[in-house]
Amino acid sequence: MQERSPVEWALLPLKRYAQFSGRAPRAEYWWFSGATFALGLLLDGLDWALGFEQGLFGWIVTLALFIPGIAVMSRRLHDIDRSSWWLVAMLIPVAVIAFEIVQAELSGLGENADLSSMFFVALIAFFIIAVILLIFSLRRGTEGANRYGPDPYGSAEGQSDPLS
Structure with a gap:
């Protein structure tokens, strides 16, 4: 490569x-x-x-x-041989957070609106999934081919990850 x-x-x-x-x-x-x-x-x-x-x-x-x-x-x-469904998992708390914010705005209370406990649960879930994705993004890729394709650095022998 x-x-x-x-x-x-x-x-x-x-x-x-x-x-x-x-x-x-x-x-x-x-x-x-x-x-x-x-x-x-x-x-x-x-x-x-x-x-x-x-x-x-x-x-x-x-x-x-x-x-x-x-x-x-x-x-x-x-x-790293993980499914893209992890990104979809991030959309669930984002959708709940957006729904809660829109609902608070539409209630006419604006900044004084009380957000439900569901907002805070979704916020915690968002941060947990974000940390998991961060950890995944820092991991070294699978050496050699995996179910998603060949190793982007070529064969496992003699190739190295430039971020190692």
Whole structure:
């Protein structure tokens, strides 16, 4: 396998925009995540400097990078031989939290609304699943082929993970 620069690793998920199959090594996931975070900080500063309170540029980029972000995380899970259903599990508490917030807003109480205990249970579930996904994303990928495809670094002999 040819060596890639950090910029090449960060751009690879954009080239694989909506590819949910296959595997993504740690380098691909983390360089993309780091670049996305840095871009977010830069755009937050730009939004602030231009007086956009709602973060116009940040929202545009968030929407543009949402699908490649989900796709690279899906492939990252595949690299450690885990199902992408872990990402779907994250949607359940997110949906409950969103429902509770919308319900509080619609009740007309706004910031003074009391959120139900279901909101806090969903919030705890969200953080637990987020920590599990973080731990999964830090793990070394399966050496050699697994049920999701060949090893992204080639054969197990003589290949090493650049983040080791």
